[in-house]
Amino acid sequence: MISVEQHIVDEILVENAKRMKALRAEFDPxxxxxxxxxxxxxxxxDFAIPVQYAPIEMKEMPLVQSIMMAGSIKKYLxxxxxFDDCKEKPTVDDITRILLQLRFAEDxxxxxxYEIRIEDKQTGVMVPFKLNNPQIIVFLECERLxxxxxxxxxxxxxxxxxxxxxxxxxxxxxxxxxxxxxxxFAVCAQTKPVAGNITKMLMRxxxxxxxxxxxxxxxxxxxxxxxxxxxxxxxxxxxxKQVTRSTIRIGSVENPDALRGYSGEGAHFSxxxxxKDTPEKRPADLIRSIAGGILLQANSMQVIESTPKGxxxxxxxxxxxxxxxxxxxxxxxIGWWQIPHDTLKIDNLEEFVEWLVSHKDEDFPSGNWxxxxxxxxxxxxxxxxxxxINWYRHTRKGVDDFADMASEAPSDDIEAFQYSGTKVFxxxxxxxxxxxxxxxxxKGELYAKDVKxxxxxxxxxxxxxxxxxxxxxxxxDLTIKVAHRYLVAVDVGGRSKKADWSVIRVxxxxxxxxxxxPTLVAEQRYHTxxxxxxxxxxxxxxxxxxxxxxxxSNTLETRDQERDIDGNMTEYILDTIADIYDNxxxxxxxAEQIKQxxxxxxxxxxxxxxxxxxxxxxxxxxxxxxxxxxxxxxxxELALYQKNEKxxxxxxxxxxxxxxxxxxxxxxxxxxxxxxxxxxIIKKKPTRKKSIDSNSASHI
Numbered sequence: 223m224i225s226v227e228q229h230i231v232d233e234i235l236v237e238n239a240k241r242m243k244a245l246r247a248e249f250d251p252x253x254x255x256x257x258x259x260x261x262x263x264x265x266x267x268d269f270a271i272p273v274q275y276a277p278i279e280m281k282e283m284p285l286v287q288s289i290m291m292a293g294s295i296k297k298y299l300x301x302x303x304x305f306d307d308c309k310e311k312p313t314v315d316d317i318t319r320i321l322l323q324l325r326f327a328e329d330x331x332x333x334x335x336y337e338i339r340i341e342d343k344q345t346g347v348m349v350p351f352k353l354n355n356p357q358i359i360v361f362l363e364c365e366r367l368x369x370x371x372x373x374x375x376x377x378x379x380x381x382x383x384x385x386x387x388x389x390x391x392x393x394x395x396x397x398x399x400x401x402x403x404x405x406x407f408a409v410c411a412q413t414k415p416v417a418g419n420i421t422k423m424l425m426r427x428x429x430x431x432x433x434x435x436x437x438x439x440x441x442x443x444x445x446x447x448x449x450x451x452x453x454x455x456x457x458x459x460x461x462x463k464q465v466t467r468s469t470i471r472i473g474s475v476e477n478p479d480a481l482r483g484y485s486g487e488g489a490h491f492s493x494x495x496x497x498k499d500t501p502e503k504r505p506a507d508l509i510r511s512i513a514g515g516i517l518l519q520a521n522s523m524q525v526i527e528s529t530p531k532g533x534x535x536x537x538x539x540x541x542x543x544x545x546x547x548x549x550x551x552x553x554x555x556i557g558w559w560q561i562p563h564d565t566l567k568i569d570n571l572e573e574f575v576e577w578l579v580s581h582k583d584e585d586f587p588s589g590n591w592x593x594x595x596x597x598x599x600x601x602x603x604x605x606x607x608x609x610x611i612n613w614y615r616h617t618r619k620g621v622d623d624f625a626d627m628a629s630e631a632p633s634d635d636i637e638a639f640q641y642s643g644t645k646v647f648x649x650x651x652x653x654x655x656x657x658x659x660x661x662x663x664x665k666g667e668l669y670a671k672d673v674k675x676x677x678x679x680x681x682x683x684x685x686x687x688x689x690x691x692x693x694x695x696x697x698x699d700l701t702i703k704v705a706h707r708y709l710v711a712v713d714v715g716g717r718s719k720k721a722d723w724s725v726i727r728v729x730x731x732x733x734x735x736x737x738x739x740p741t742l743v744a745e746q747r748y749h750t751x752x753x754x755x756x757x758x759x760x761x762x763x764x765x766x767x768x769x770x771x772x773x774x775s776n777t778l779e780t781r782d783q784e785r786d787i788d789g790n791m792t793e794y795i796l797d798t799i800a801d802i803y804d805n806x807x808x809x810x811x812x813a814e815q816i817k818q819x820x821x822x823x824x825x826x827x828x829x830x831x832x833x834x835x836x837x838x839x840x841x842x843x844x845x846x847x848x849x850x851x852x853x854x855x856x857x858x859e860l861a862l863y864q865k866n867e868k869x870x871x872x873x874x875x876x877x878x879x880x881x882x883x884x885x886x887x888x889x890x891x892x893x894x895x896x897x898x899x900x901x902x903i904i905k906k907k908p909t910r911k912k913s914i915d916s917n918s919a920s921h922i
Contacts, residue, residue, distance in 0.1 A: 277328040311685040327400040377551040378527035381558040398468030407488030440770040451578035485515035488523040495537035496529030529736040530638035558631035559606035566613035636861035666690035703904040708769030711890035725886040741850040773808040775825025796824035840888040
């Protein structure tokens with residue numbers, strides 16, 4: 223084992239202590255010390271909690287300000303005129319309860335601990351509900367959306383057993399009690415027993431709930447009961463009176479009729495990843511049906527949460543849409559390393575750190591562990607604790623297939639949707655590639671005198687548009703003339719929303735002059751007709767200093783030759799733009815083809831021979847970090863790409879799974895390194911001055 227310098231060991235141990243403290247969620251929910259959210263120190267000597275760290279929102283409340291100025295509740299009551307019109311002046315206890323109500327309305331972690339009791343899974347005893355680390359992560363995102371006045375729509379891809387449903391359901395109840403005039407929500411689980419457990423959890427929590435916190439008499443008792451008329455669960459007092467307009471409806475995928483036609487302010491879809499499609503019931507339809515009855519407004523809330531169960535299902539498709547900002551939901555991932563119970567004690571931390579660091583560059587398993595040293599180091603860089611990595615090592619030994627481990631205990635949201643197919647690209651190399659990813663500087667459209675035809679490349683100009691399809695990281699650099707600088711690659715898709723995407727990617731090869739790497743500078747990913755795609759690509763290539771334009775041609779050559787909307791045959795599209803664009807890539811012809819006068823074959827042809835070739839080349843380019851990537855979505859496609867049992871390369875099967883950006887990149891890098899001259903700076907020829915000698919003027 224390689225010797226590790228002591229200062230490196232010490233730094234890791236200090237960082238690990240910080241991570242363990244956060245993992246254990248070491249905060250006081252009653253005083254608010256170290257609790258999540260922005261807070262301020264509030265000192266009231268005769269309050270039930272004399273020193274507290276209250277939510278910052280309470281600082282501007284008139285009652286709180288008055289008590290702070292007075293110095294205590296008693297002094298406030300002696301000097302205030304706020305209650306002169308009341309028959310009875312409030313007591314210190316009355317003001318104490320009012321202050322607690324105000325804090326309950328602003329401080330969910332404190333309310334949950336003070337008012338809600340849940341069953342401890344290990345002991346079966348009812349205990350106060352204190353947020354754990356992953357619950358805090360979700361809570362902070364919910365609060366960010368709520369305080370911004372946005373719908374609280376989230377989709378959670380998660381490892382198992384940390385109380386995700388528990389948090390989300392009680393958070394919706396809290397909104398209904400304190401934040402909204404009415405917040406009714408529906409809870410949908412996979413089976414009736416699971417739905418029944420949720421009902422039981424809510425009922426038991428209400429058994430010890432303080433009625434005074436809702437403005438009711440101190441000795442009043444509350445309960446959650448099912449209304450026989452509506453079928454919804456309501457909160458009632460001991461006299462049978464409903465104390466809030468908010469209701470809860472609970473159902474299951476097995477019995478969707480109880481939820482159809484629902485109209486409320488929220489919904490919770492539990493373990494949606496395991497919901498199965500049947501001829502009569504499609505989970506996606508049920509979710510959309512319920513969600514359709516919920517207005518997108520402040521304090522509305524929809525949650526889709528699940529452990530991942532492979533790719534290609536509704537949950538995976540919706541999560542990926544959310545992750546790529548193409549959904550009304552916000553994507554949240556909770557990995558096993560963020561869960562406090564997924565840790566295992568280490569007898570000698572220093573020895574463990576030395577082992578971890580000394581094996582961090584190894585691509586193969588060390589000893590009897592099932593994953594490489596590089597993978598374990600990746601977990602540390604991801605944010606895992608040393609105790610978490612130790613837990614993972616030992617747990618992994620009981621799971622033969624990596625995809626099964628990733629399904630139950632995913633480290634990130636790429637692993638979460640792993641199929642049983644063999645991974646093609648190294649996750650560690652993808653992590654390194656991601657370091658160059660960033661948002662584009664501009665989004666817009668490229669225009670010319672005409673969309674098609676002879677003027678399609680005349681008067682080209684770029685307009686910034688918020689929802690523009692062309693994403694640009696660097697505009698064309700024309701300050702110096704460089705031959706073979708820009709390369710534009712095109713992967714051809716379809717025009718329908720469910721078809722493959724058409725992708726145009728632009729690479730700047732200028733750094734290669736100095737031993738550097740080609741860099742992605744622009745990308746357009748969309749659905750369009752093939753002829754419009756070809757003209758768009760030619761326009762982009764023209765804008766980037768007459769770049770070499772490489773269009774993947776097998777789609778155009780082999781797909782059914784149907785006419786497009788203008789009546790053109792797609793097989794002639796490349797010939798058409800060849801007439802107006804003079805730097806179009808053509809496949810090399812054999813000597814026999816040249817002899818026979820066979821015309822040029824435009825484009826790069828992807829087939830059973832060339833595809834393994836360019837994928838193998840892409841594997842090497844990724845391993846050696848031979849290009850600068852800007853789009854994180856490309857990294858996602860690389861991470862999910864697989865080789866199936868038949869030896870075929872491709873994205874995992876299922877809705878929303880694509881490899882179009884990856885293939886476009888593979889073609890571009892193959893041409894860039896294997897079939898294109900190195901870029902070269904073109905020096906301007908010196909201007910020769912005309913001689914004043916008339917006899918020599920004719921020679922100039």
